Amino acid sequence: MTITPFIIMAVILFCLGIYIVCTRVNAIGFLLGIELILNAASVNFVAFARYHENEIGGQVFTLFIIALAACESVIALAIVLGVYKNYKSINTTNISSMKH
Amino acid sequence: METFIVSVIFIVTVGSACIVAFSNNLVYSAFALIGTFLGVAGTFIYLNATFLGLVQLVVYAGGILVLIIFAVMLTSKINESSRSNPGANYKAVVPLVLLLVLLVGRILTRDVWTKDLSGMAHEPTITALGNLLLTDYLLPFELVSVVLLAAMIGAAVISRRKVKTQE
Amino acid sequence: MEDFIKNYCWLIPVLPLVGFVFNGLPTAVGIKLSRAYVYTVACGVMLLSFLMGVGVFFTLKALPETAREFTNLVWPWIHLEAIQLDIAFLIDPLSSVMILVVTGVGFLIHIYSTGYMREDKDYARFFTYLNLFCFMMLILVMGDNLMLLFVGWEGVGLCSYLLIGFWYEHKPNGVAGMKAFIVNRIGDFGFMVGMLALFWALYNTGHATLTFTKLKTVVWFLQPQTILGVSAVTMICLCLFVGATGKSAQIPLYVWLPDAMAGPTPVSALIHAATMVTAGVYMIARLNFLFTLSPAALGAVATIGAATAFIGATIGFAQNDIKKVLAYSTVSQLGYMFLALGSGAYAAGIFHLTTHAFFKACLFLGSGSVILGMHHEQDMRLMGGLKKYMPITFMTFLTATIAIAGIAPFAGFFSKDEILWQAFARAVHGPKVYYFLWALGVLGAMGTAFYMLRCVTLTFFGTLRANDKKTRELVHGPHKDHHGHHGDLVPHEQPWNVTLPLVVLALLSLVGGFLNVPYIITHFFGGHSSGLFNEWLSPVIPLQAHHEVSSLEWVLMFKSVLVAAVCMYLGYKAYTSWQTGVDRFVKKFPRIYDAVYNKYYVDEFYHAVFVRGVLLFNKCCFSVDRYIVDALVNLVGRFGAVYSDIIGWFDNFFVDGLVNGSGSITDFTGAQLKKLQTGNIQHYAYGAVLGVVVVMILKILM
Numbered sequence: 001m002t003i004t005p006f007i008i009m010a011v012i013l014f015c016l017g018i019y020i021v022c023t024r025v026n027a028i029g030f031l032l033g034i035e036l037i038l039n040a041a042s043v044n045f046v047a048f049a050r051y052h053e054n055e056i057g058g059q060v061f062t063l064f065i066i067a068l069a070a071c072e073s074v075i076a077l078a079i080v081l082g083v084y085k086n087y088k089s090i091n092t093t094n095i096s097s098m099k100h
Numbered sequence: 101m102e103t104f105i106v107s108v109i110f111i112v113t114v115g116s117a118c119i120v121a122f123s124n125n126l127v128y129s130a131f132a133l134i135g136t137f138l139g140v141a142g143t144f145i146y147l148n149a150t151f152l153g154l155v156q157l158v159v160y161a162g163g164i165l166v167l168i169i170f171a172v173m174l175t176s177k178i179n180e181s182s183r184s185n186p187g188a189n190y191k192a193v194v195p196l197v198l199l200l201v202l203l204v205g206r207i208l209t210r211d212v213w214t215k216d217l218s219g220m221a222h223e224p225t226i227t228a229l230g231n232l233l234l235t236d237y238l239l240p241f242e243l244v245s246v247v248l249l250a251a252m253i254g255a256a257v258i259s260r261r262k263v264k265t266q267e
Numbered sequence: 268m269e270d271f272i273k274n275y276c277w278l279i280p281v282l283p284l285v286g287f288v289f290n291g292l293p294t295a296v297g298i299k300l301s302r303a304y305v306y307t308v309a310c311g312v313m314l315l316s317f318l319m320g321v322g323v324f325f326t327l328k329a330l331p332e333t334a335r336e337f338t339n340l341v342w343p344w345i346h347l348e349a350i351q352l353d354i355a356f357l358i359d360p361l362s363s364v365m366i367l368v369v370t371g372v373g374f375l376i377h378i379y380s381t382g383y384m385r386e387d388k389d390y391a392r393f394f395t396y397l398n399l400f401c402f403m404m405l406i407l408v409m410g411d412n413l414m415l416l417f418v419g420w421e422g423v424g425l426c427s428y429l430l431i432g433f434w435y436e437h438k439p440n441g442v443a444g445m446k447a448f449i450v451n452r453i454g455d456f457g458f459m460v461g462m463l464a465l466f467w468a469l470y471n472t473g474h475a476t477l478t479f480t481k482l483k484t485v486v487w488f489l490q491p492q493t494i495l496g497v498s499a500v501t502m503i504c505l506c507l508f509v510g511a512t513g514k515s516a517q518i519p520l521y522v523w524l525p526d527a528m529a530g531p532t533p534v535s536a537l538i539h540a541a542t543m544v545t546a547g548v549y550m551i552a553r554l555n556f557l558f559t560l561s562p563a564a565l566g567a568v569a570t571i572g573a574a575t576a577f578i579g580a581t582i583g584f585a586q587n588d589i590k591k592v593l594a595y596s597t598v599s600q601l602g603y604m605f606l607a608l609g610s611g612a613y614a615a616g617i618f619h620l621t622t623h624a625f626f627k628a629c630l631f632l633g634s635g636s637v638i639l640g641m642h643h644e645q646d647m648r649l650m651g652g653l654k655k656y657m658p659i660t661f662m663t664f665l666t667a668t669i670a671i672a673g674i675a676p677f678a679g680f681f682s683k684d685e686i687l688w689q690a691f692a693r694a695v696h697g698p699k700v701y702y703f704l705w706a707l708g709v710l711g712a713m714g715t716a717f718y719m720l721r722c723v724t725l726t727f728f729g730t731l732r733a734n735d736k737k738t739r740e741l742v743h744g745p746h747k748d749h750h751g752h753h754g755d756l757v758p759h760e761q762p763w764n765v766t767l768p769l770v771v772l773a774l775l776s777l778v779g780g781f782l783n784v785p786y787i788i789t790h791f792f793g794g795h796s797s798g799l800f801n802e803w804l805s806p807v808i809p810l811q812a813h814h815e816v817s818s819l820e821w822v823l824m825f826k827s828v829l830v831a832a833v834c835m836y837l838g839y840k841a842y843t844s845w846q847t848g849v850d851r852f853v854k855k856f857p858r859i860y861d862a863v864y865n866k867y868y869v870d871e872f873y874h875a876v877f878v879r880g881v882l883l884f885n886k887c888c889f890s891v892d893r894y895i896v897d898a899l900v901n902l903v904g905r906f907g908a909v910y911s912d913i914i915g916w917f918d919n920f921f922v923d924g925l926v927n928g929s930g931s932i933t934d935f936t937g938a939q940l941k942k943l944q945t946g947n948i949q950h951y952a953y954g955a956v957l958g959v960v961v962v963m964i965l966k967i968l969m
Contacts, residue, residue: 001102002213005110006143011208012114013136015201016121021952022193028172030948032120032129035164039140042156050147051215056228059149060237063229066152066159067244071251073164077171078258084175092948189949196956203963 006047013040027080027090031073038069102218109146113139130169137161147217151226272319272326276339276358279319279366280405286312286398294391302390306381309394313377313401317370324363335360335806338411338480345414350466350475357411357479361807364617364800365408365549368624372541373401375768379632380533382765383639393433393531400426404542408549413462413477416550420458420514423543424451430538431530443526450523454513461506465557468492468499483556490560504557504564508571511547517605518575521598522870528590532635535590540597540631541624548604548620555613555808566698569609569690573704573711576602578867580714584721585864587742588645589634592722595866596671597627599711603686606708610701612689613808614783614801619686621800622678622779626667629772633664636765637726640758644733646742647722651729656758659766661727663773668723670776672716673831675824681780683712684827685798688785688820689811709830716831720838728843731758787820 013036020033042062049058084090116135123129137160144153233241289308293300327335336359345352356362377397384393403426407419424447432444462477469475471492474485492499511517516524527539538544551558551568558565579599586592600623607616638645640657654661670677673684687708694701732738734755760766783800796802801810841849853860862868943950 001106001217002215003147003217004209004213005106006147007208007213008205009110009113009139009143011201011204013117014204015197016117018200018956019193019197020121022196022949022956023189025949026126028168028175029126029129031168032133035133035160036117036120036136039136039160042152043140043143046144046147046149046152049149050217050220051213053220056225056232059152059225059229060232062144062149062152063155063233064240064244066155067248070159070164071247073167074251074255075258077167078255080171081174082258090175095946095948189953192953196953196960200956200960203960203967206967207963 003047003051010040010043025091025093031076109139109142126172269326272322277341279316280402282312282316283398283401290391291395300391305391305394309398310377313374317374320366320370327363352412352414355411356409359807360803362408369404369542372624372628376533376537378764379768382762383533383635396429427538430534431527433530440529443529447523447527450520451513454510454520457506458510461503465503486557500561501563504561515544515547515601516598517571525591525594528594536628536631540627545620548616551608552613552617565609568605569704572602572605572609573707576711577707580711582866583718587647589647593630607686610690610693614804615685615689618783618800619682622682625772625779626670626776629667632769633660636660636761647725648742649733650726652731654727657760663769666773667776668719672719672835675828678776678779713830713834716834717838720835721842724839724842
């Protein structure tokens with residue numbers, strides 16, 4: 001058994017994440033895509049750490065990714081709630097104050 | 101046996117990720133994410149990162165996901181929720197993503213990862229992780245702590261302002 | 268004391284400047300100054316300046332003869348690679364004599380002016396100008412280089428102009444001032460050309476300087492130089508002499524001096540008799556080492572001088588205005604000075620300058636006293652018998668007259684006879700033309716004696732004619748009583764501040780000649796001095812070499828006195844008991860009388876030739892300007908207009924097109940790019956991913 005299936009899995013997760021980010025209109029759906037991308041990265045780190053037996057560094061990075069993802073989620077959801085209070089919607093097409 | 105376990109993990113992960121991506125219902129997407137997180141946790145455990153697998157379970161499945169579902173509940177009205185996760189720009193995005201799949205797959209599989217994992221020893225990495233975090237990675241570790249603290253305070257401030265604007 | 272004088276001799280010119288500022292500034296801003304303040308300041312600074320001058324004189328006298336020269340540097344002025352000029356004052360015997368003359372006579376005339384101008388409304392302005400004049404004159408005589416001398420030269424010209432036109436409400440006075448100024452400009456042009464030529468010629472030899480003490484040592488380098496084929500020295504001397512003819516009223520530029528009598532009489536005495544007009548004499552004496560190198564230039568100077576001496580004297584025969592007579596007399600006496608310079612007897616010229624300053628100032632001041640006494644009547648035909656009314660004026664005037672006529676032992680005898688003898692001696696030893704010049708000088712001396720006695724006789728002897736109605740109408744035309752006084756005119760003597768300077772100057776004219784007793788007389792009495800004055804000046808002006816005592820000199824001397832005495836007698840008789848004879852002569856030869864009376868029509872000639880000529884030239888210039896220059900200008904203008912039309916068209920279509928085009932392209936691009944800014948987060952994410960994909964493709968392809 002090699003790590004190839006896990007790498008393929010990571011590629012799929014990453015591309016699905018990109019797909020979500022580019023298509024989803026809902027801000028929370030958008031957030032889900034980001035979680036997928038982060039997980040793809042984590043999987044790659046752990047897989048390569050395993051591949052190179054003694055490299056515990058990859059696992060440390062994954063640990064950091066998990067911690068930062070938690071922070072990111074908290075902040076992002078707080079923002080989403082704030083946006084909802086202001087716009088009565090979390091539909092990103094409606095939130096276009098930054099338009100020219 | 102190993103092939104079976106890997107297959108199950110692969111299917112669960114990718115399958116639930118597809119549901120997350122293609123479901124039009126936000127609630128389904130959010131719940132399907134649990135499957136992805138579980139699959140990833142399984143992957144971690146299989147790849148000799150048991151501690152990470154547990155953290156994945158606790159933080160993602162137990163924390164972040166609950167938070168997301170709360171947010172969904174708070175922002176969506178019940179009658180809208182059946183179609184609350186609309187998509188857009190498919191015509192432009194789909195080719196791009198397919199192209200991306202090809203490219204990333206090409207890059208990642210350019211090297212042949214022939215090394216067999218079966219013969220490798222399964223030994224706990226938690227001790228080594230702890231040592232590394234408090235020696236080589238001490239500074240990033242502390243920084244992450246500060247970031248966590250900042251995130252906590254930030255989230256509190258944002259929600260507090262909401263209260264204030266309501267007054 | 269000596270150090271004080273050496274370090275502070277710049278005070279001599281600066282003191283009058285202080286007076287000028289103290290009187291001039293308040294007057295300029297319109298503050299009415301009290302007369303006491305004005306004359307205290309003006310006369311005070313002149314007195315201090317005079318005392319300083321005396322101090323300078325005695326300081327020099329205490330020094331050994333060869334060391335009687337020092338320069339007082341005030342501040343550096345023009346320091347170029349080619350030439351170094353400083354504001355510096357040269358003190359040597361020559362300048363000390365000039366300082367004494369200027370400050371001494373100047374001080375006396377200031378005193379006199381307090382009396383003469385006592386009723387004038389522009390009292391302060393008068394003294395302001397007078398002090399400024401003294402400042403400029405002292406700069407002129409003390410400047411240690413030709414450039415500084417020129418500054419003073421122009422400055423006195425300005426003051427002369429201001430003071431001639433002092434009573435500017437009366438138009439002829441202003442015209443006379445302008446005439447003086449313009450005629451002097453012609454001379455000054457010559458002076459400048461001469462100065463620049465001197466600089467240029469010296470620059471070619473590599474010894475450029477205009478400082479007198481240095482000029483003296485480098486002037487030899489000039490000898491091989493030529494300008495326009497003429498010897499450079501001669502050229503330079505002639506140019507400088509043109510300047511001297513302007514300032515010192517010599518032929519052909521003397522015409523301004525008689526007109527300058529329009530100014531107040533003290534001005535005539537100070538500026539137009541005693542000091543300013545002698546500037547040319549001083550300048551040539553100062554540059555004697557230069558003129559000595561050029562016998563040709565000396566000949567020109569002597570010729571002009573002798574001719575002026577003679578012609579000035581003859582014009583004096585027929586003038587009726589007392590000041591005009593004295594003015595032509597001044598022209599004539601200046602001619603003698605130039606004759607002396609031209610004969611190489613520079614010291615004699617300066618000596619005559621000094622004695623002339625005494626007696627001519629005395630004469631002018633006396634005439635001023637007469638004019639005051641006659642209530643501003645200047646015509647001698649209306650005077651007569653004033654001896655009785657104004658005894659002090661009469662005595663002093665007579666003394667000065669005898670002095671100018673050249674009767675021994677009065678001042679004029681010694682100085683004038685010295686000049687004639689030097690001219691004669693030069694004729695004996697050098698060019699024979701000097702015999703002719705000497706003869707002209709003698710004739711001029713006879714004329715001087717005659718017209719001066721005519722003047723004295725008409726003014727002081729006989730009976731007063733001012734109250735004779737017929738004579739009045741003859742002089743002023745019928746029904747004209749512009750003095751506005753009614754009843755008979757009774758002349759009266761003047762107060763002390765008018766008569767005191769007269770007495771002092773008369774005494775000086777009496778004894779001044781003994782400063783320079785000729786060698787021949789001292790020799791006769793057993794001495795061997797060649798004249799105190801000559802010896803005093805010897806560091807600057809080398810003593811004449813020949814000392815042989817000839818009986819010829821005695822003969823000439825007695826002849827001079829005799830001739831002068833005879834002419835004086837004739838002059839007296841002609842206008843007393845022989846009056847009818849003179850009238851008959853005038854009737855018989857009206858042409859001659861008219862010619863002399865109208866000053867040989869020189870003014871008319873100048874007017875016809877130069878003034879008309881200039882006006883004609885002016886008209887030609889105007890025509891050229893009108894028909895040729897204007898046409899050219901218009902053509903150029905038309906061309907410019909057409910050209911600018913083309914440019915304008917090009918500008919509108921091409922340049923503006925470019926500018927507007929680039930503007931609208933930017934505008935358009937901006938409008939298109941603006942659409943990328945959708946505000947939609949998916950689009951931004953799409954862009955980011957697109958970028959990643961592009962980078963990946965590039966990475967793989969490379």
